Amino acid sequence: MKSVVCVKRVPDTEARIRIGDDGRSVDPSGVKFILNPYDEFAVEAALKHKEAGEGEVVVLSVGSAESVDVLRTSLALGADEALLLTTTQSAEGLAVAEAIAAELKERKFDLILFGMKAIDDDLQAVGAMVAELLDLPSATVVTEFSVEDGKVTAHREIEGGTEVVEVPLPCVLTITKGAYEPRYASLKGIMAAKRKPLTEKEAHLGLSHTIESALEYPPERQAGRIVGEGSDAVPELVRLLREEANVI
Amino acid sequence: MATAERARNRVDTRDFLSVDGQLNDEELMIRDNVRTFVSAELLPRVPEWYELGTLDPAVARELGKLGLLGMHLTGYGCAGSSAVAYGVTCLELEAGDSGLRSLVSVQGSLAMFAIWRYGSDEQKNEWLPRMARGEAIGCFGLTESDAGSDPAAMRTVARRDGSDWVLDGTKMWITNGSIAEVAIVWARANEGVHGFVVPTDTPGFSANEVKGKLSLRASVTSELVLDGCRLPADALLPQAQGLGAPLSCLNEARYGIVWGAIGAARSCFESALEYSLGREAFDKPIAAYQLTQAKLAQMVVEVSRGHLLALQLGRLKDAGQIRPEQVSLGKLANVNAALGVAREARTVLGANGITLEYPVMRHANNLESVLTYEGTAEIHKLVVGNAVTGIAAFR
Structure with missing residues (x-):
């Protein structure tokens, strides 16, 4: 089975984000960039399925030359080959999906995997768009899947439960946290990564219609408040946790 | 702000x-x-x-x-x-x-x-x-209770019996001793010091864990007892001739400590920094006070300098040019620096600094062991002193 995993370079979840001078982009200076955490699940899923049988895992990214980092990381984890579609401009999701689809149209893959979303723009759209552009079936928000007799059985995370869907190969899946706990790279994996093939070629981006016009910092955290004392306060606390904080 | x-x-x-x-x-x-x-x-x-x-x-x-x-x-x-x-x-x-x-x-x-x-x-x-x-853990038995800085004073002996070797003696302060599958044991024979590969299930070998340590508690330390421990001829490390062999191993380990100490120091500094930014006294974070900033600045100096020193030794080692006295200098400098950072960090955290909730006291206590194991600070001073004067003060 041949899989391609589309991955993205994003700011570290612990990075201190500064807005750039243009007021609409992140100032990259001093920011550490990482492999998008949801893409880690997708890479892990592809590696697990490769290890269970025969196969090959290709990782693909669209981005600046610096995206080589996350491809090397994926190679260190066990992917066999990497492809970077380079671009210096920022682009909307559909434009990126068109670049990926144009590349994948030329190649044969059984599985095209994405992380459910990228943690920088939270778009959650490129995977489904690529499926549409390639006229392939897809399943999104997948926590676990198996492959048998030319079809995928995927568990989808839905509100309050799980939905099981069957999708014929080849197909597109977007993966979220679930059965695929990302591994740590082994030292040998890291050292082998630099000898694995990594190709760079120019991305054929589609036209972007949406433009990021401004970025703003989140509001400062407000001080906590006491909702009452003793057991009398419990109903109000539960109501607030449910209705305001949306955590239960 | x-x-x-x-x-x-x-x-x-x-x-x-x-x-x-x-x-x-x-x-x-x-x-x-x-x-x-x-x-x-x-x-x-x-x-x-x-x-x-x-x-x-x-x-x-x-x-x-x-x-x-x-x-x-x-x-x-x-x-x-x-x-x-x-x-x-x-x-x-x-x-x-x-x-x-x-x-x-x-x-x-x-x-x-x-x-x-x-x-x-x-x-x-x-x-x-x-x-x-990691399926087999190893330990390294050189130090004895009365032979630390002067390993030549070891009392553990190896004698030949037919083609076998028989080891008798006691080793002390052996990291991993009680959890090891294999011990590298150094013992004195008629012709000089030999090294032996000793599976820890060999009859006559036993390990007793050292209890009551107030430092390096997340580590197993043991006494190794060799009581008529009989080994086949092929247990001998064939290429090890004399004390130079175990000392070369120690030099390898020391090199890691040069780096490691800076990790402990960095952890203490980060803990102190974070604490000082969050803890308020007299209506402002204690990080806003000059005395605290002086402490933090000194910690940054020590961590940065030690990091560079370690990197320089690393580059020398990769080039095959590193000398033992350079490793001694690194261990001496960086462990002392780390101890200083840990103690200073403790003062920034006040009473919280002595608890396990923060890493500072744990590191400070650990570093007291790191200061003396793999060559004491005193011995490393003598090694550096020897290197710059050409006079060995310990012989």
């Missing part, structure tokens, strides 16, 4: 001198991998190990899976990394706890290195792959 804005205006406190720019992509990837592993998988467990005075031996397999055991050795399942890559690994492990770095040092630089450098092919094939995977 609002907290979030203040945070955005701060520099990268982990890399004040931009030392990362001196590391190559592979070294950075190895560093980040170990850093994430330590903070996600080990740090949550370390305080409990420390409190109980133990360490889960299964952690060796986890470290083996990452390829960190004997990582700088070549062949036999070892990755053959650079000395700098091994160094940054030691730094990140010791930012967790000196006990973790000690486990890796003893396994890779002492036990595995001794077999790798001085062993027969049979010994290498039998032990190194399993040790690299």
Whole structure:
């Protein structure tokens, strides 16, 4: 089975984000960039399925030359080959999906995997768009899947439960946290990564219609408040946790 | 100034001198991998190990899976990394706890290195792959209760009996002793000091754990007892001639400590920095007071300088040009610096600094062991003194 995993370079979840001078982009200076955490699940899923049988895992990214980092990381984890579609401009999701689809149209893959979303723009759209552009079936928000007799059985995370869907190969899946706990790279994996093939070629981006016009910092955290004392306060606390904080 | 804005205006406190720019992509990837592993998988467990005075031996397999055991050795399942890559690994492990770095040092630089450098092919094939995977833990028995800085005073003897060897004596302060499958034991024979590969289930071998330690509690320390311990002829490390062999192993381990100590120091500094920004006294964060800033600034100086020193030794080691007195200088300087940082950090945290909730007192106590093991600070001063004067003050 041949899989391609589309991955993205994003700011570290612990990075201190500064807005750039243009007021609409992140100032990259001093920011550490990482492999998008949801893409880690997708890479892990592809590696697990490769290890269970025969196969090959290709990782693909669209981005600046610096995206080589996350491809090397994926190679260190066990992917066999990497492809970077380079671009210096920022682009909307559909434009990126068109670049990926144009590349994948030329190649044969059984599985095209994405992380459910990228943690920088939270778009959650490129995977489904690529499926549409390639006229392939897809399943999104997948926590676990198996492959048998030319079809995928995927568990989808839905509100309050799980939905099981069957999708014929080849197909597109977007993966979220679930059965695929990302591994740590082994030292040998890291050292082998630099000898694995990594190709760079120019991305054929589609036209972007949406433009990021401004970025703003989140509001400062407000001080906590006491909702009452003793057991009398419990109903109000539960109501607030449910209705305001949306955590239960 | 609002907290979030203040945070955005701060520099990268982990890399004040931009030392990362001196590391190559592979070294950075190895560093980040170990850093994430330590903070996600080990740090949550370390305080409990420390409190109980133990360490889960299964952690060796986890470290083996990452390829960190004997990582700088070549062949036999070892990755053959650079000395700098091994160094940054030691730094990140010791930012967790000196006990973790000690486990890796003893396994890779002492036990595995001794077999790798001085062993027969049979010994290498039998032990190194399993040790690299963490399936077999090793220990290294040189020190005795009355022979520390002067290992030539050892009393453990090896005598021939037919083709066999029989070992008698006691080794002390042996890291990993009670959890080891194999011990590298150094003993005096008629013709000089020999090294032996001793499976710990050999009759006549026993290990007793040292209890009541107030330092390096997340590490197993033992006494090894050799009571008529009979070994076949092929247990001898054939290439090891005299005390130079075990001393060369110690030099390997010391090199890791030069880096590791800076990890402990960095952890203390970060803890003090974070605490000082959050803790208020007289209506402002204690980080806003000049006395606190003087302490933090000095910590940054020590951590940055020690980091550069370690990197320089790493580059020398990778070039095959490192000399033992340079490693002595590094261990002397960086462990002292780390101890200073740990003590200063403790004062920033006030009473909280003495608890296990923060890493500072744990590191401070650990570093008291690190100060004297693998060559005491005094001995390293004598080594450096010897190197610059040409006069050996200890002979």
